[in-house]
Amino acid sequence: xxxxxxxKMIEQLSNAxxxxxxxxxxVEVVKKYLPTKTTAMSDAMCNTIIRYQNxxxxxxxxxxxxxxxxxxxxxxQAVKPNGTIKxxxxxxxxxxxVTAEKVRIKxxxxxxxxxxxxxxxxxxxxxxxxxxxxxxENLVIDVxxxxxxxxxxxxxxxxxxxxxxxxxxxxxxxxxxxxxxxxDNRIGTAAVLAVIDELKDEQLAVDLVxxxxxxxxxxxRGVKVTVRQIKPQIAICVEGCPADDTFTPxxxxxxxxxxxxxxxxxxxxxxxxxxxxxxxxxxAESLGIPFTRAVRTGGGIDGSELLYYQGIPTICxxxxxxxEHTHYGMVAYQDFIKTVKLLKQIILKLDAATIAEx
Ligand SMILES: [Zn+2]
Numbered sequence: 001x002x003x004x005x006x007x008k009m010i011e012q013l014s015n016a017x018x019x020x021x022x023x024x025x026x027v028e029v030v031k032k033y034l035p036t037k038t039t040a041m042s043d044a045m046c047n048t049i050i051r052y053q054n055x056x057x058x059x060x061x062x063x064x065x066x067x068x069x070x071x072x073x074x075x076x077q078a079v080k081p082n083g084t085i086k087x088x089x090x091x092x093x094x095x096x097x098v099t100a101e102k103v104r105i106k107x108x109x110x111x112x113x114x115x116x117x118x119x120x121x122x123x124x125x126x127x128x129x130x131x132x133x134x135x136x137e138n139l140v141i142d143v144x145x146x147x148x149x150x151x152x153x154x155x156x157x158x159x160x161x162x163x164x165x166x167x168x169x170x171x172x173x174x175x176x177x178x179x180x181x182x183x184d185n186r187i188g189t190a191a192v193l194a195v196i197d198e199l200k201d202e203q204l205a206v207d208l209v210x211x212x213x214x215x216x217x218x219x220x221r222g223v224k225v226t227v228r229q230i231k232p233q234i235a236i237c238v239e240g241c242p243a244d245d246t247f248t249p250x251x252x253x254x255x256x257x258x259x260x261x262x263x264x265x266x267x268x269x270x271x272x273x274x275x276x277x278x279x280x281x282x283x284a285e286s287l288g289i290p291f292t293r294a295v296r297t298g299g300g301i302d303g304s305e306l307l308y309y310q311g312i313p314t315i316c317x318x319x320x321x322x323x324e325h326t327h328y329g330m331v332a333y334q335d336f337i338k339t340v341k342l343l344k345q346i347i348l349k350l351d352a353a354t355i356a357e358x
Contacts, residue, residue, distance in 0.1 A: 001197055001198075002032045002125055003184050003333065003337070004132050006118075006190065006194060006273055006333070007029070007171055007178075007333065009029075009033045009190055009193065010113040010178065010186070010187065010336070011169040011171070011180075012029045012032070012033075012172055013030075013033075013186035013190050013355065014169040014178075014180040014181060014182050014187075015025065015167075015169050015180070015181075016028070016029045016182070017104070017106065017112065017135070017164045018046075018071060018164075018172035018182070019071060019072065019073020019074065019075070019090045019163065019164050020070040020071075020072070020090045020091055020092075020214070020215045020216075020217045020218045021070070021162070021214070022106070023046035023070050023072075023214045024046060024112035025069075026046070026069045026186070026189070027042050027046050027048050027069065027212075027353075028188065030048055030050075030069070030212060034050065034193070035050075035193060035196045035197035035200055036197070036200060037052055037053050037054060038050050038051060038053060038210075038346060039051055039053055043225065044279045045215065045221075045225060046069060046230075047211070047212065047214050047222045048069065048108055048210075048211075048212040049209060049210070049212075049226065049230065049321075050192075050196060050209065050210030050211075050212070051207065051209055052196075052200070055204070055207070056231075058142065058244075059354065060204075060206050060234035060351075061206050061207070061276030061350075061351075062204055062206065062209060062230060062231065062232045062233055062234075063206040063207065063208050063232060063234050063235070063236070063347065063350060064209055064211050064222060064226070064230050064232035064234070064235040064236075064244065064306060065192050065195070065208060065209065065210050065214060065235075065236050065238065066192075066211050066226065066235060066236065066237045066302050066303070066306060067185050067188035067189045067191065067198070067210075067213070067237075067239070067273065067302075068183070068185045068188070068189075068215075068222065068223070068302055069186075069189055069212045069213065069214055070214055070215055070216055070217050070222075071091075071164075071181065071182035071184060071186065072089070072090060072092060072133050072217050072325050073089075073090045073163055073164045073165075074087045074088065074089055074103070074162075074164075075087060075088055075090055075160065075161070075162055075163060075164075076158065076159055076161040076163065076313070077159065078159055078163060079152050079157065079159075080140060082146070082147070082148070082201075083119060083142075083143075083148055083150050083151045084141065084142050084145075084151075085115070085140055085141040085142075085143065085151065086140055087136075087139070087141055087163055088136060089136060090162075090217065091217030091218060091358060092217065092325055093136075093207070093325055093326065094325070095136050095139060096133075096134045097325075097327070098117050098139065099134055100116065100117060100119050100121050101116065101117050101166075101327050102114060102116055102165070102166035102167075102169075102327075103115055103116070103117060103141060103164065103165055103166050104163070104164055104165075104166040104313050105143065105161050105163045105165075105276040106142065106161055106162050107155060107156040107157045107161060108156040108161070108236050109156050109263045110284055111156075113143055113155055113157060114143070115142055115143035115144070115203075116141070116142055117139055117140075117141055117142075118141065118142040122130045127266060131347045139248050141163070141325075143155060143157065143321070146303050147288055151302070154249050161320045164181070164182075165182075165199075167180055167181040167327050167328060168180070169181075170197055171333075173292060174257070176305040176332045176333050176334055177330055177331075177332060178255055178332070178333060179316065179328055179329070179330055180328070180329060180332065181327060181328065182237070182329075183240045183319075183321040183331050184240040184241075184242075184324045184329070185216065185238075185328040186240070186241050187319050187336060188239050188318075188319065189212055190336070191319060191336060191340050191343065192210050192212065192238055194336075194340045195340050195347065196208065196210050198340065198344050199344060201339070202229075202348060204348070205351035205352065206234070206345065206347065206350050206351065206352060206355075208347060209232070210314070211223070211227070211229050212226075213225070213302055216301075216302055220269075220301070220302050223302040223305040225305065227305055227309045228309070230333050232309075233312055233355060234276070234304070234312055234313045234350065234355050235303070235306035235313070235314045236314070236316075236317060236346070237301050237302045237306060237314065237315070237316040237317070238316075238317055238319075238320040238339075238343065239264075239301055239316055240318065240319050240321040240324065241255050241262050241316075241318030241319065241324075242255065242295070242299070242321060242322075243255050243256055243257050243320040243321055243322040243323075243324075245320075245322075246322065250251055253292075254292050254293065254294035254296075255294055255318065255320045256292060256320055256330055257320055257322055257330065257335070258332045258334060258335060259290060259320065259335070260284075260289055260290035260291045260292065260335060260339075261284070261289070261317050261319060261335065261338055261339040261342050262278060262292045262293070262294050262318040262319075262320060263281060263292070263293050263294070263315065263316070263317060263318075264292065264294045264296065264301070264316040264317075265293050265294075265295050265297065265314075266294075266295045267294075267295075267297075267299040268297070268298060268299060268300055268302065269299070269303070269304035270300070270304040270307060270316065271300060271302035271307075272303075272314065272315045273307070273313040273314055273315065273358055275313070275357060276313040276314070276358045277315050279346070279349075279354070280317070280337055282347060283299070283342060283345045283346050284345075286345070287341060287342065287345055289341060289342050290338070291338075291342070294318075301316055303315070303316040313358035316337075317339060317342065317343060317346075318323070319331060319339045320335055321333075
């Protein structure tokens with residue numbers, strides 16, 4: 001795939017509606033961009049396993065290449081008598097980031113209905129109300145309906161309907177800037193597809209299996225299934241990782257826009273396998289790819305479930321995403337392609353003897 005093909009794939013993955021538990025559209029895009037010489041299998045949860053068709057499987061260590069398919073979203077809890085919609089988050093949102101934003105709701109007929117997260121106009125707010133914290137308890141979505149009957153019967157929106165930010169992906173070539181929703185983790189999903197494609201004609205000393213997991217944002221649920229199905233000997237978790245460079249002093253910034261891939265040493269769920277991490281650093285240095293290392297006091301990733309499955313060597317390679325878990329994320333294509341190149345090099349250099357040393 002060249003840059004234009006990568007951008008087209010990322011655009012479709014970003015635009016796909018796939019909040020946790022409702023990843024079906026994302027799976028359709030994945031199948032459309034399935035690397036040649038591979039096959040994909042999905043389960044009812046939408047976990048999707050990608051394998052090479054014509055490569056020997058079983059006599060080499062299995063490498064699980066993970067990315068999660070879902071993104072943070074919302075779900076309808078109930079319709080209020082005035083036709084507005086009470087909703088709850090799927091994944092980690094800050095309520096203040098949601099107000100006055102456009103969303104789309106998948107109705108019972110499978111159509112996506114646009115609405116906005118309603119706000120009280122400043123004209124009606126008391127001085128005290130302006131200071132009050134915003135909570136999901138008090139937020140509703142307005143789809144332009146005037147009654148519960150209109151919302152539930154005409155628009156067919158009711159309890160359990162999934163909701164996503166109503167955002168279209170854009171690319172600004174002058175800044176090498178992709179602006180869109182759901183880069184956590186559609187950008188990681190795109191990187192997994194891109195690197196499997198890059199490696200299709202290579203002789204590998206590991207059996208490479210792509211494992212695209214559902215429901216990460218609600219507690220790393222899909223990866224519990226994929227890791228047990230694949231039973232890997234080694235794993236790499238590929239993530240869209242939150243960039244810190246716009247609000248952190250330079251000396252402490254560890255994931256930055258246009259600073260290359262991030263190799264995560266630690267977060268609250270996970271500590272990378274030290275020797276595997278050192279091996280990844282060595283590969284980045286040998287290629288001259290800039291990278292950052294990160295020790296995070298928050299966050300959690302699929303990598304934890306991979307690591308704790310059977311204590312297998314595991315690292316997390318991340319693509320920096322500014323403003324994750326909001327409507328609009330920012331990713332530089334150069335960070336994406338450098339991450340793909342680093343992953344390719346790591347996978348090419350892995351073999352049974354090297355893995356045994358980790
Ligand atoms: Zn993520």
